Structures are given as C-alpha cells and as structure tokens.
Amino acid sequence: MSKESIILLLFIMVLFIIGGCQTQELNESGVVAGLGIDLEEEELQVSMQMARPALPGQSSGSEPAFEVVSAKGRSLSEGLRKITLLFPRNPLVAQANLLVIGEELAKTDLALIADSILRNPSIRKNAVVVVAREVSPKDVLNTQVAMESLSATAIPRMLRNQERQMGIYQEVSLEEFLNKLARPGVDPTAPAVTLIDSINGKAIRLEGTAVFKGREMAGYLDSRESRGLRFLNPGRIQGGLINIPAPFEGPGRVGIEIIRSQTKVEAANTDGQIVMRITYIGEGNYYEQTGEADILRLENIPVLESICAEQIKSDMQACIKQAQKLKSDIFGWGNIVYSQHPAVWAELGPDWEEIFPGVKTEIKVEFELRRTYVTDQSLHYQ
Amino acid sequence: MRYIKNKPESKPSPQEVIHTDIPASLDEIRSQLDTLYQFCSDIVIREFVFGNPETRGLMVYFDGLVNKDEIENNILRPLLLDIDMLDVKGDLTHRDIINDVKTRIISPAELKGVKTWDELIRRIGSGDCALLIDGYGEGLVAGTRSWQSRGIESPDNEVVIFGPKEGFNETLRFNTAQLRRRIKSSNFKIESFVLGRITKTDVIICYIKNIAPDSMVEEVKKRVNGIDIDGILDTNYIKEFIIDDNKTLFSQVMHTERPDRVCGQLLEGKICILVDGSPMALVLPSTFTDYITTPDDYYTYYIPASLLRLLRFTAFWMSLLLPSLYVAVITYHHEMIPTALLLTIAASREGVPFPSFVEALLLEAMFEMLREAGLRLPRAVGPAVSIVGALIIGDAAVRAGLVSTPMVVVVAATGIASFVTPSYNASLVVRILRFGFLFASAVLGFLGIMIVLVIVLLKMVSLSSFGVPYLAPLAPLNLAQISDIMVRRPWFVNRSRPYLEGMRNQQRQGNGKDEGG
Numbered sequence: 001m002s003k004e005s006i007i008l009l010l011f012i013m014v015l016f017i018i019g020g021c022q023t024q025e026l027n028e029s030g031v032v033a034g035l036g037i038d039l040e041e042e043e044l045q046v047s048m049q050m051a052r053p054a055l056p057g058q059s060s061g062s063e064p065a066f067e068v069v070s071a072k073g074r075s076l077s078e079g080l081r082k083i084t085l086l087f088p089r090n091p092l093v094a095q096a097n098l099l100v101i102g103e104e105l106a107k108t109d110l111a112l113i114a115d116s117i118l119r120n121p122s123i124r125k126n127a128v129v130v131v132a133r134e135v136s137p138k139d140v141l142n143t144q145v146a147m148e149s150l151s152a153t154a155i156p157r158m159l160r161n162q163e164r165q166m167g168i169y170q171e172v173s174l175e176e177f178l179n180k181l182a183r184p185g186v187d188p189t190a191p192a193v194t195l196i197d198s199i200n201g202k203a204i205r206l207e208g209t210a211v212f213k214g215r216e217m218a219g220y221l222d223s224r225e226s227r228g229l230r231f232l233n234p235g236r237i238q239g240g241l242i243n244i245p246a247p248f249e250g251p252g253r254v255g256i257e258i259i260r261s262q263t264k265v266e267a268a269n270t271d272g273q274i275v276m277r278i279t280y281i282g283e284g285n286y287y288e289q290t291g292e293a294d295i296l297r298l299e300n301i302p303v304l305e306s307i308c309a310e311q312i313k314s315d316m317q318a319c320i321k322q323a324q325k326l327k328s329d330i331f332g333w334g335n336i337v338y339s340q341h342p343a344v345w346a347e348l349g350p351d352w353e354e355i356f357p358g359v360k361t362e363i364k365v366e367f368e369l370r371r372t373y374v375t376d377q378s379l380h381y382q
Numbered sequence: 383m384r385y386i387k388n389k390p391e392s393k394p395s396p397q398e399v400i401h402t403d404i405p406a407s408l409d410e411i412r413s414q415l416d417t418l419y420q421f422c423s424d425i426v427i428r429e430f431v432f433g434n435p436e437t438r439g440l441m442v443y444f445d446g447l448v449n450k451d452e453i454e455n456n457i458l459r460p461l462l463l464d465i466d467m468l469d470v471k472g473d474l475t476h477r478d479i480i481n482d483v484k485t486r487i488i489s490p491a492e493l494k495g496v497k498t499w500d501e502l503i504r505r506i507g508s509g510d511c512a513l514l515i516d517g518y519g520e521g522l523v524a525g526t527r528s529w530q531s532r533g534i535e536s537p538d539n540e541v542v543i544f545g546p547k548e549g550f551n552e553t554l555r556f557n558t559a560q561l562r563r564r565i566k567s568s569n570f571k572i573e574s575f576v577l578g579r580i581t582k583t584d585v586i587i588c589y590i591k592n593i594a595p596d597s598m599v600e601e602v603k604k605r606v607n608g609i610d611i612d613g614i615l616d617t618n619y620i621k622e623f624i625i626d627d628n629k630t631l632f633s634q635v636m637h638t639e640r641p642d643r644v645c646g647q648l649l650e651g652k653i654c655i656l657v658d659g660s661p662m663a664l665v666l667p668s669t670f671t672d673y674i675t676t677p678d679d680y681y682t683y684y685i686p687a688s689l690l691r692l693l694r695f696t697a698f699w700m701s702l703l704l705p706s707l708y709v710a711v712i713t714y715h716h717e718m719i720p721t722a723l724l725l726t727i728a729a730s731r732e733g734v735p736f737p738s739f740v741e742a743l744l745l746e747a748m749f750e751m752l753r754e755a756g757l758r759l760p761r762a763v764g765p766a767v768s769i770v771g772a773l774i775i776g777d778a779a780v781r782a783g784l785v786s787t788p789m790v791v792v793v794a795a796t797g798i799a800s801f802v803t804p805s806y807n808a809s810l811v812v813r814i815l816r817f818g819f820l821f822a823s824a825v826l827g828f829l830g831i832m833i834v835l836v837i838v839l840l841k842m843v844s845l846s847s848f849g850v851p852y853l854a855p856l857a858p859l860n861l862a863q864i865s866d867i868m869v870r871r872p873w874f875v876n877r878s879r880p881y882l883e884g885m886r887n888q889q890r891q892g893n894g895k896d897e898g899g
Contacts, residue, residue: 022714022827023713023714023737023824024713024714024716025712025713025731025737025738026712026713026716026724026727026728026731026738027728027731027732027733027734029716029728031716031721031724031725031728033721051721051725052725053725053726053728053729053731053732054725054726054729055726055729055730092716092717092724094716094717095716095717095721095724097721122717124717150721153721153722
C-alpha cells in the first residue's frame with residue numbers, strides 16, 4: 001500500500017468520524033417562518049410559526065398553511081429548545097424571516113434576548129424586526145393573512161410595499177436593530193404591527209413605530225411622525241406619497257409622489273451648543289388633484305414645491321418633537337456628533353440622554369417637481 | 383546418439399525461420415513458407431514458370447487483403463504472357479532476372495525488394511503480394527492492398543453542426559491521406575513505426591516540423607519506441623504507455639475521430655499518433671481546456687461560439703457539482719434556500735425513507751446504469767430501455783415514495799449538463815468525480831465540497847502532459863492566451879499559437895515571413 005493511498009484512506013475515515021453528525025434531513029425538521037418572543041409571567045414565551053410543507057397546486061384542504069407552536073423558558077435558548085418538548089421535528093430557525101417582539105418584553109428589557117440572538121448562528125440577522133403593539137406575538141403569528149399563506153412572509157412584504165407606495169415605515173433588519181442597540185448615541189426603532197377586526201376575523205395592520213430608549217421601549221411614533229423619521233434618516237430613499245391641501249381657490253387635495261430624495265445630517269457646534277443641520281433634497285412628480293383648479297401653470301410650480309417642502313419639514317419636526325419628548329435619540333445624532341466632533345462628544349457623551357431633548361435643529365428642505373405623467377393639464381369639467 | 387543422428391533432419395521451427403534471410407532456392411523457399419504458414423487457410427501460394435529459359439517463380443499473398451485483378455493484370459500477365467514481347471538479346475541465363483522483372487516487366491506502382499522473412503511476413507500480412515524467383519534470395523513485394531473497409535463517415539461521437547463531417551476509419555492509409563489532403567506542406571511529417579510483436583501494427587506519428595517542438599517530437603518517438611507488447615489494437619494501448627502520469631483520472635492525451643480537429647491541433651504544434659485498425663487519433667500534449675472546446679467553436683461565427691463556450695463552462699460545473707450542492711444545501715445549509723422553495727422541497731421529501739445522500743446516490747447510479755445500457759444496446763431494444771428507465775426512475779420511483787421529485791429534477795439536469803461536455807473522456811472524469819463530490823457533501827456539506835475541490839485542483843495543477851502544465855494557460859496564468867479559453871477569440875485577432883515549450887514558430891498570421899512551408 002502506497003503512502004498516498006494510506007493518506008487517502010485516513011482522510012476518508014476522518015470524514016466519516018467528524019462528519020454526518022450535523023445532517024438535518026428536511027423531512028425530520030420543521031420550517032420556522034417567523035419567530036415571536038414575549039415576556040409572560042417573568043418567563044420568555046417563544047412562538048414559532050411552523051410552515052406546513054405543501055406542494056404548489058396541491059391544496060392542503062382545510063388545514064392552515066402553518067401551525068404556531070410556543071413554549072416558555074427562563075432564557076431565549078431554553079424557550080427555543082423547549083419547543084422540542086411539544087413538537088416532533090427539529091425547528092429550522094434559520095429560515096425565520098420575521099422576528100416579532102412582544103410589547104411587554106420590549107418595555108421590560110431587550111437584554112433578555114439580545115445576547116442570545118447575537119450569538120445564535122441559526123437566527124437570521126437579516127430577518128425583519130417588528131413590535132407587536134397591544135397584542136401578543138403569538139397572535140400576530142397565528143393570524144391568517146389574505147392572499148398570503150404565512151403572516152411571517154406577509155409582514156416584510158407589506159413593509160416593503162408600503163414604503164414604496166406610501167412612504168411611512170422603514171423596514172428594520174435584526175442586524176441593524178442590534179447594532180443600534182449596542183452603539184452609543186443612537187437608539188433603535190422598529191415598525192409596530194397590531195391586529196384589527198375584519199370580515200374574516202382578525203387582520204394584521206402596520207401601526208406606528210416603536211421607539212426604544214436604550215434597552216427599553218419608550219413609546220410609539222404615529223404614522224405622521226414615522227414618515228418624518230423616514231425623511232430624517234440620512235441617506236437616499238425612494239418612493240412615497242405626499243398629500244397636501246390644494247394651494248389655491250377651493251377645497252381639494254393635491255397628491256405628489258416622491259421619486260427620490262436624499263437627506264444629509266450635520267452637527268454644527270456653535271459655542272458648545274449642538275445644532276443639527278438637516279438638509280433634505282427631494283424630487284417628486286405631480287400625481288393628482290381632487291379639485292378642478294388649473295394648478296399646473298409654470299408660475300404655480302414653485303408654490304407647489306414650497307408647500308411640499310413645508311409638509312415634509314413639518315413631518316420632520318413632529319417626529320423630532322416626539323423623539324425629544326421620549327428622550328430617545330432614534331436619529332443617531334449622538335453618533336453623528338461623535339464622528340464629526342469627537343472632542344465635543346467626549347464631553348457631552350455621558351450626558352447625551354439629558355442633552356438630546358434640547359438639541360436645536362435647522363431644517364432645510366428643497367423639493368422639486370419633475371414630471372406630470374404625460375398629461376399636462378387637468379380635466380376641464382364643462 | 384546414432385539413433386538421433388539417423389533420423390531425418392528435423393525441420394527448423396517457424397520461430398527460427400522468421401529471423402533468417404530468404405533463401406535462394408525456390409524449393410527451400412517453398413518448404414519454409416509451408417512451415418511458416420502451416421494451418422493458414424487464407425494464404426495463397428502460387429507457383430509458376432515463366433520466360434525463356436524457363437525460370438521458376440512463386441507468388442504469395444493473403445486472400446481477401448489483395449486486389450486480385452491487379453495481381454493478375456500487373457504481375458502475372460506480364461510475367462507469363464507479355465515477357466515474350468520483351469526484346470531480350472542473348473542468353474537469359476546470365477542476366478539478372480529479378481532486376482529485369484522489377485524494372486521492365488511487372489507494373490505495380492509500388493514495388494520493393496525484401497530480403498528477410500520477417501519483413502516479408504509483415505508486408506504480405508498487410509495486403510501486399512510477394513513475388514519470389516528461383517535463384518535469388520530476395521522477394522519483390524508489390525503494393526496490392528485492397529480490402530473491404532468502412533467508408534469515410536461522419537463520426538458519431540463528435541458531431542459538429544458546421545464544418546467538415548469526415549471522420550477517420552480503420553485503415554491507416556486513408557487516415558493519413560485525409561490529413562495530407564488538409565496539410566499539403568512538405569513540413570508535415572508522417573513517421574511510421576511498427577509495434578506489436580504479433581500484430582505488427584503500423585503506427586504513425588505525425589507533426590508539423592518547425593511548429594511542433596523538436597524535443598517533444600523526440601520524446602514522443604522515444605516513448606513510442608519503448609513499447610514492447612504483443613499487440614496494439616487501438617490507440618489507447620499506446621496512450622497508457624506514453625502518458626506522463628498514469629495514476630490519475632485526468633486524461634492527458636486527447637482522442638478524436640476527426641481529421642479536421644487533428645489538423646487544427648497539429649497547427650498548434652501538437653503531435654498526433656494514429657494506429658492502423660483504429661479510427662481514434664491521439665493528440666498530445668493535451669491540456670484540460672481541450673476538453674471544453676470543440677472544433678465547432680472555430681467553425682462558427684465567434685460571437686455565438688463564445689457564448690456557447692460560456693454555456694459549456696456552466697454545464698461543466700453543473701454536471702460536476704449540482705447533485706452534491708443540492709445534497710449539501712438540503713442536509714446542512716437550509717438557510718440558503720428561499721422559504722417557499724424549501725417548503726416545496728420539504729413537501730416532496732415527506733415520506734421519503736432514505737436520507738438525501740442515499741437518494742441522490744440511488745438516482746445517480748440508476749442514471750449511470752441507464753446511460754451505460756443505452757450505449758451498447760441493439761437499436762431495437764433502445765426505446766424499450768428508455769421507456770422503462772424514464773418511467774421507473776422518473777415517475778414510478780416518485781410515486782412509490784422512494785425518491786423526491788426535486789432530486790429527479792437535479793439528477794436529470796445534471797445528466798443533461800453532462801452531455802454538453804464535448805469530450806467523452808472529460809465527461810467520464812466528471813462522472814467519476816461527481817460521486818466523490820456527492821460523498822464529500824453528504825459528510826461535510828459545503829466544506830466537504832470545498833475540500834474535494836481543492837484536492838482535485840491540486841492534482842490538476844501538479845499534472846503535466848509532455849511538459850505542458852495541465853491547466854495551462856489558466857495556471858500558470860498566461861493572460862495573452864486565456865482570452866481564447868473563456869471565449870472564442872475571433873480569427874482576425876488570433877495571431878499567435880498557444881505557446882509550447884520549445885516552439886520555434888509562434889506566429890500564426892501575416893507578418894510576411896514564411897510560415898515554415
């Protein structure tokens with residue numbers, strides 16, 4: 001026997017010895033589409049939305065497409081593992097695209113779960129985080145969604161669609177969430193979902209944005225403030241609708257669609273006083289009016305633009321006001337101060353929580369109308 | 383001792399005769415021929431008397447290998463009848479009859495004198511006919527070869543859409559003629575060897591002088607001459623003797639049945655070996671990239687040809703890795719599959735009793751069997767097997783819950799991809815390696831695939847074919863040549879030949895210099 005063949009044989013033996021222990025056959029495991037965590041009676045309640053494997057085209061009849069399994073544990077991993085006490089298959093948590101955090105847990109302490117989530121390699125860090133508002137995560141996961149078999153895939157999809165169409169909430173990934181949680185000078189947010197009554201029982205609705213202060217949830221932003229939060233986020237955004245009152249004679253509204261916009265946030269340090277300079281540059285298209293006025297004249301366009309800018313600015317201000325009221329730096333201004341004026345941050349950093357509510361802002365909004373969708377003039381009703 | 387001595391003198395054995403010269407006396411010749419060709423029913427030995435004074439002659443040939451018309455008209459008729467017309471002055475006894483016969487009487491185009499039995503046996507064995515005349519220890523061998531041979535057909539295994547459709551056949555001369563017809567230069571050399579102690583097979587080595595590196599030609603000749611075997615029936619016999627590394631899966635020599643492909647390779651400085659009786663030509667040195675290219679690439683317009691080449695690369699990787707990637711993903715790396723797809727796969731795996739690896743192995747093995755069965759089936763049975771195969775593997779196995787549908791799709795896609803690989807040799811390697819990868823993926827997932835991939839790559843990098851690195855020009859990297867690997871370089875920019883160590887003439891077109899013939 002040559003040296004090579006002995007080495008090859010050893011190699012194959014090593015493969016057998018070290019390998020094979022981690023195989024997870026699909027028909028011995030359950031696919032977890034969504035994960036919900038809440039605090040109940042001092043224990044963590046973990047709920048998993050197990051997707052029922054189904055071949056396309058084969059209707060499963062009356063069986064729902066999923067099953068929610070939940071277990072309680074004193075820690076997250078204990079809760080996750082206790083699922084096996086009542087479920088015959090190994091849960092594949094790596095497939096979970098949604099993490100629903102219960103309000104109770106959010107208000108208590110995120111540290112209860114954050115370390116475990118960060119360490120657990122099976123939990124997808126690009127999963128979408130939402131907070132269950134006034135309902136339990138288990139109920140959110142247990143809700144049937146119209147047209148969509150799983151609420152865990154429906155919620156991220158709803159978030160993505162509304163951002164493009166309405167422009168209210170922004171999707172937050174688990175990675176981003178944990179990042180903001182850990183970093184000084186910035187506090188995390190997450191969109192909130194709630195359940196409303198509908199014809200077919202309960203339905204899911206996106207309702208506000210949960211604002212955290214450190215490890216605890218401080219309150220909610222309403223939809224207008226959430227919109228402001230989106231405008232205030234440094235970077236580019238695309239899509240969204242602005243609805244402004246008709247600028248001239250008569251009642252009616254005017255709809256403007258945001259095409260793209262860019263926000264820049266700078267911290268200016270004037271005599272030890274931090275002023276946040278926010279510059280927003282946006283472009284939009286004229287979309288509709290409900291009145292009959294002859295709005296689209298060349299001289300009217302700057303007027304429309306300035307009303308839009310005002311609207312955007314007031315959304316921002318509303319958001320800033322709420323955030324300052326909740327004492328939660330969800331905009332990451334502290335972080336901006338830290339990176340632009342490290343010396344100032346060294347001084348202010350420890351007391352940022354106290355300083356943030358009093359930070360002044362200078363908001364500059366430039367908005368430009370670009371197109372009017374082929375039609376130049378609105379209908380003349382004769 | 384007396385007793386033995388008084389016995390009639392024992393005849394020499396055929397083995398002893400072979401190495402002797404042809405005797406002068408016709409009687410002796412006759413008796414030696416009888417010894418040599420005892421029990422050979424296909425030999426024809428014809429004795430006759432010709433000329434004035436009468437001279438005894440003998441003709442020997444194998445029935446079925448010669449053109450009898452030619453023998454009758456060009457050899458026997460002139461000897462027996464037309465010799466009278468020869469203006470012979472004086473006494474014939476003192477004349478050199480054999481020389482007269484050779485130069486004045488018989489008329490085959492190809493005529494050669496041989497002096498040893500060894501040579502004579504080889505010549506008549508290849509279809510020549512030998513004329514032996516009493517009193518001269520020399521045989522005249524006339525080229526009268528003619529036998530039933532397969533026509534020049536389009537090769538079944540290397541089909542091209544455009545371009546020449548001729549293929550080699552089993553007769554060496556026809557094959558060299560096809561090459562010579564394409565390369566008319568006097569620098570195109572065809573050197574002949576005889577190999578095989580019993581079969582005495584003609585083997586030729588051809589190359590273009592001044593393009594093929596001399597050192598390489600010498601090395602090939604040396605290796606071919608070193609072969610000592612009883613018989614050579616196909617080029618593969620030679621291949622296994624002359625390759626650099628004979629402990630590897632990877633073929634370092636290219637097989638082809640297409641003269642145009644051989645010529646294309648010769649023009650790149652390669653060397654070709656042909657064997658009488660086999661339509662397969664060996665082209666060497668051959669590197670990995672030769673298995674992914676086809677002659678069709680060079681006969682098609684370069685843009686579609688390049689895209690097809692990319693497609694072929696994709697198919698190559700697919701046929702190598704698809705089943706193992708699939709097994710790795712569904713047993714280890716579930717997070718890589720989108721949820722909807724995972725649910726579909728999971729649903730079809732419900733109730734399948736085997737682990738995914740066993741399932742894949744089962745289907746792959748079944749597919750390989752089906753493929754192998756299909757190769758050697760009589761035509762009439764072929765459709766039956768494909769119906770049974772398709773139904774059993776495709777449908778019944780899924781219905782019976784033995785395998786899952788996605789696995790059937792994966793194995794089928796792999797099968798299709800493996801047929802895209804143009805070279806049968808390469809696809810053989812891929813087929814074997816695929817099982818290695820499958821095994822590794824079942825044990826270690828992606829990590830296992832990577833480990834095997836690295837091992838395979840290391841082996842390939844360390845290989846060389848007649849001094850040419852096996853992965854050239856990818857490793858060692860040659861940027862100038864790599865453009866003709868990933869895509870098909872258009873002819874108008876294809877100015878130089880792929881470099882071979884020792885190549886003297888690398889210029890391919892248009893610098894005014896003579897191209898070496």
